[in-house]
Amino acid sequence: GENVEQHPSTLSVQEGDSAVIKCTYSDSASNYFPWYKQELGKRPQLIIDIRSNVGEKKDQRIAVTLNKTAKHFSLHITETQPEDSAVYFCAARPRKVNTGFQKLVFGTGTRLLVSP
Amino acid sequence: EAQVTQNPRYLITVTGKKLTVTCSQNMNHEYMSWYRQDPGLGLRQIYYSMNVEVTDKGDVPEGYKVSRKEKRNFPLILESPSPNQTSLYFCASSSLIATRGGGGYTFGSGTRLTVV
Numbered sequence: 001g002e003n004v005e006q007h008p009s010t011l012s013v014q015e016g017d018s019a020v021i022k023c024t025y026s027d028s029a030s031n032y033f034p035w036y037k038q039e040l041g042k043r044p045q046l047i048i049d050i051r052s053n054v055g056e057k058k059d060q061r062i063a064v065t066l067n068k069t070a071k072h073f074s075l076h077i078t079e080t081q082p083e084d085s086a087v088y089f090c091a092a093r094p095r096k097v098n099t100g101f102q103k104l105v106f107g108t109g110t111r112l113l114v115s116p
Numbered sequence: 117e118a119q120v121t122q123n124p125r126y127l128i129t130v131t132g133k134k135l136t137v138t139c140s141q142n143m144n145h146e147y148m149s150w151y152r153q154d155p156g157l158g159l160r161q162i163y164y165s166m167n168v169e170v171t172d173k174g175d176v177p178e179g180y181k182v183s184r185k186e187k188r189n190f191p192l193i194l195e196s197p198s199p200n201q202t203s204l205y206f207c208a209s210s211s212l213i214a215t216r217g218g219g220g221y222t223f224g225s226g227t228r229l230t231v232v
Contacts, residue, residue, distance in 0.1 A: 001175075006158075034220050043206065043223040044159070089158060102147040102166075102210050103174070104221060108158040 002027040002094040006107025014115055019080050021110045023090035024072040032093040033073045034104065035064060039086045047088075048075070080114045087111050118143045122207050122224035129197055129231055137192045137227045139207030147210040148190040149174070149221070150182065152203040159206065165190055166212070197231040204228050 003026040013019050025033075034049035050057045050064045050073065057064050061080075066073040073092075077084055091104040120141045129135055141148065149164040151174075161174030165184040179201055181193040190209075194201060205228075208221035 009156075036221075043225050044221075045223070046220040049220055102212060103149070103161060103164060105161075106151075106159040108156060 002030060002092055002105040004090060004092050004105050004107045006090050006110055008110060009108065010111045010113070012113045012115065013080050015080060015082060017080055019077045019084070019112055019114075021075045021088055021090070021112070022072060023074070023092075023107050024070075025092040025105075026071070027092070027094040028068075028071060029095040030092040031095045033064070033066060034091050034093075035062075035075050036089045036091065036106075037086045038089065038109075044089060077112075080112075082114050082116055085112055085114045118222070120207055120209050120222050120224040122205075122227050124227060125225060127227060127229050129229070131198055131231055132196050135194050135197060135229075137194075137205060137207075137229070139190045139192065139224055140188050141190075141207075141209040141222070142188065143209060143211070143222065144187065145209035145222075146187070146212045148184065149208050149210075150180070150190070150192050151206045151208060152176065153206060153226075154203050162192070162205075194229075197229075199231045202229060202231050 006023045031052040036044035037047045038044040048064050050066050061078050063076045087109045089109050090107040123138045146167045150162040151159040153159050160176045162180050163182040165171045207224040210221050
């Protein structure tokens with residue numbers, strides 16, 4: 001089945017710096033790659049996603065890039081702020097017929113700490 | 117307000133005492149799923165449902181049951197809880213139709229379960 005690896009597990013940056021979190025996936029047929037932000041004690045919330053027919057997507061200070069050939073995708077946060085501190089999860093949706101094609105396989109998470 | 121509602125938020129129980137965690141969504145989503153979150157392991161899928169009366173196992177189904185008798189509700193049942201089921205549980209829902217945001221999950225607020 002699909003396997004998603006996420007790195008690094010923790011990331012500390014200074015306010016204003018950029019942060020990059022990388023994920024690799026194993027199933028070349030995966031077609032949807034969302035990113036979730038989970039603040040302490042709260043639920044994961046979707047912050048950005050990308051589909052397999054797109055190479056890059058931006059939304060203000062966050063962007064996601066996808067390299068289908070290498071089977072990896074990355075989250076980029078520019079001009080980081082203390083409120084960006086959270087755990088970030090990447091996920092991939094394997095494309096399988098009749099076996100719950102809405103399933104998301106998650107990475108193990110990255111704890112981002114932005115220091116003022 | 118569109119939301120996924122989980123109850124209870126916190127639960128401490130004893131080994132072997134049956135319990136149910138409820139999940140309800142008001143978005144008319146077809147797809148619902150349960151995940152457990154453990155440190156260093158990310159989010160792992162327990163069970164999912166594609167629609168009413170259609171359920172199937174995820175990656176870690178042992179010790180759990182689910183039912184989907186109504187579209188909005190997807191309870192998680194632990195018939196005989198054990199300490200290794202101590203975890204943070206999330207219910208999630210998604211539309212199967214891309215134009216209605218299909219792909220991304222909306223998560224419930226989580227249930228922290230402790231089995232002693």
